[in-house]
Amino acid sequence: MEYSAKQLQIIEVAERLFSQKGFAGTSVRDIAQEADVNVSMISYYFGSKEKLIEALFQLRMSESRSRMEVLIQDEDLNPIQKINMLIDSAIDKLMGNQCFHNIMLREQLSSERTPVISDHIRKLKMRNVELMQQLILEGQEAGVFRKNIDLSLMSTTLYGTINYAIATQDFYRKINNLEDMEEEEFQKYLKRRLSQHLKSLFKSTVTNEHHIEN
Amino acid sequence: MEYSAKQLQIIEVAERLFSQKGFAGTSVRDIAQEADVNVSMISYYFGSKEKLIEALFQLRMSESRSRMEVLIQDEDLNPIQKINMLIDSAIDKLMGNQCFHNIMLREQLSSERTPVISDHIRKLKMRNVELMQQLILEGQEAGVFRKNIDLSLMSTTLYGTINYAIATQDFYRKINNLEDMEEEEFQKYLKRRLSQHLKSLFKSTVTNEHHIEN
């Protein structure tokens, strides 16, 4: 599906507003006004408000054809390096599309989801979990990773941490006295800290054998 | 503030519906119907829909007077044991009030928040972060914890992981072939796995010195 400049404009405004105020909390008149088009253009172009968010998902999902799948095959990288690449790739993707991933997280919190959208999300999550599973199994076979790792919870920690960090970034700014930092600089800073933090977390967890008391 | 049985009934129904469909996605008529009261009773008791969700926050926040603060002082526990207690306490709290914490997470995703509510959330998060900070500093002074730990990102990982695990629990069920498990049993199972996972994560990260390449 190809979209005209006007259509893309509508989609992008909708993305921002859905992210800020939620789907139900955003009216088509809000979108029309900020996108500088007539209200009726939304139904005219997309059919309905519901179809609009589906178009947004369709578009963003089609863009996310990840380069990870091929990079993962690289023989020159050791398991830890591959995991680190996966972490940075996830950080880049989520922090580079904060509005969209905010919407996606909101969708996952809802119990009344559109089948079309939840299918998209399920497929994407499946890909992510399988990717990490493949990487960790590789590391285990190479003998560098410990055996008893909860694969799906490792994914949960990766995406849960990034999502939550993005959701609470204002709070992070405040308690770390970074309120004077320029927005762009702060984004870079947060990315770097997240990267260090998650790599440290994953490396030590995945490589060290140890038992948990209690 | 004291609430009658009817008022509590309304609050509890509202909590469930806000959790399932979001605040804007839930109508006062939905709430009234499921709570088996007349629509006007919501304005009559709480003043408005907005005041209703504020009452919900007020109530749940007042209940959450954590026992952690005192248990943390226990001299007989070593730093790791205290961290483990903090983890289990967080899991219990979030998984025991999934609806409310779902709403709270949604609020944090919104940029147009009610000041009353975002104040409550900020205060709660501050408490949590300070608690973990205190524990980790204690471990560092005792010489068992490494020095370069991103304190606020440890909190982010703890709450981000639990929140995301709850949000995606259906997916977790599916990929781990647990679809036949009874709901109650699954909740216990997820709690146990989360506990093991997070304790393993924290212990290895917090105790082992190592540098991160890249």
Next chain:
DNA sequence: GATAAAATCAAACGATCGTTTGATTTTTAT
């Protein structure tokens, strides 16, 4: 059991919702 207060209700309020209509303008194709 009379009186006041609290609770409950159906109905209606004005506002806003997503969507459609039908006329008009702009663009495209011949």
Next chain:
DNA sequence: ATAAAAATCAAACGATCGTTTGATTTTATC
């Protein structure tokens, strides 16, 4: 230049929104 197609618009549609009204019933107080 002309006809067809696409885009744009103000206006209106019916539905639903949160809230209020005013009458009625229930409960509490003496």
